[in-house]
Amino acid sequence: MLGEDYAIRELRSGDGAALAAAYRRNREHLAPWDPDRPESFYTDAGQEIEVERNLALSEEGRTYVNLIWYGEQVVGRLMLSNIVRYVLQSGTVGYWVDHEHLRRGLATSAVGHAVVQATRLGLHRLEAGTAPTNTASQAVLRRSGFEEYGRAERFLFIRGEWRDQVLFQRILHDDPPGNPVPRSGVDRA
Template structure:
């Protein structure tokens, strides 16, 4: 029994795989594993959407253009793929009608008796308010609680980020509290709200909830 448990933890459950699609107002949303050849789409969208993304993302050294250039993607892809192969994260690309539209990651996976992780995401400015982020969160959380073998997923968001708060609440997350001066974002230490959900709370699944509420439909 001990050997079987060790083997399960040593693998990378839940990755790589493809999830979806489900249809929302913006189009058919699906998730697929990150790829090295995503560099062009990743860089193009992030450079274009600097004003849309930078104010919500953790502070990092160097200019935005340098950090999001075509050549910045390969080392990020390599690092994320390595973590995924060790079972420490589940990194996916979000597509809308089969076109690159953002990223979503289940990160900091801790197994053993805790079985928890966080979810983080960003989407292109062209699909904001189209239900894409909510659909992506629902797809990845259902997968994390199923094949991913996790029990709890949390997300942190700045109180000013009302669109992201709506994404999490529509997807079925509940607010747990406030982390004061939690993360360095846009050059200062920012408070973040903590949202979370557990496997027991999702019932038939977050995707099923979205569909029952009329927010999405199966393709």
């Protein structure tokens, strides 16, 4: 549960400047987990481009981004991505929290929000990955009902090399898919 001064809301056009400020403030904090990024990523204009890209992916039903706000300041991001429909009905959850707002339950609340959102979208399964050394994130996932199911070797290219990830999943329900493959067998989405 978020504290009363915090809110989670969907990404909107115009959020680029607040998101850029959050990334600049947390650049060192996120460095162990994030890929190398061009300097433009940390600018207001660069983030507004990212916002518009993510909103377009949301329109396609492939990615959903929510921001954690503390007043007028972005203090975290939650993302459902890699959404695959039909017989899989799966997505990936990713999140981060501002270094000045850690240990307040924000990440656990954000993952809980993602579970509710994914269930409303009809997804059957969510997955997440963490660096083997990111025990705090692993604890968040376990608290949120995710189970560790494996390790992917050399999975993500971070800081100049391929790095392993510890993989987690949460089964949301066992209902049949809500959008079966069209009769023609062709994915028209």
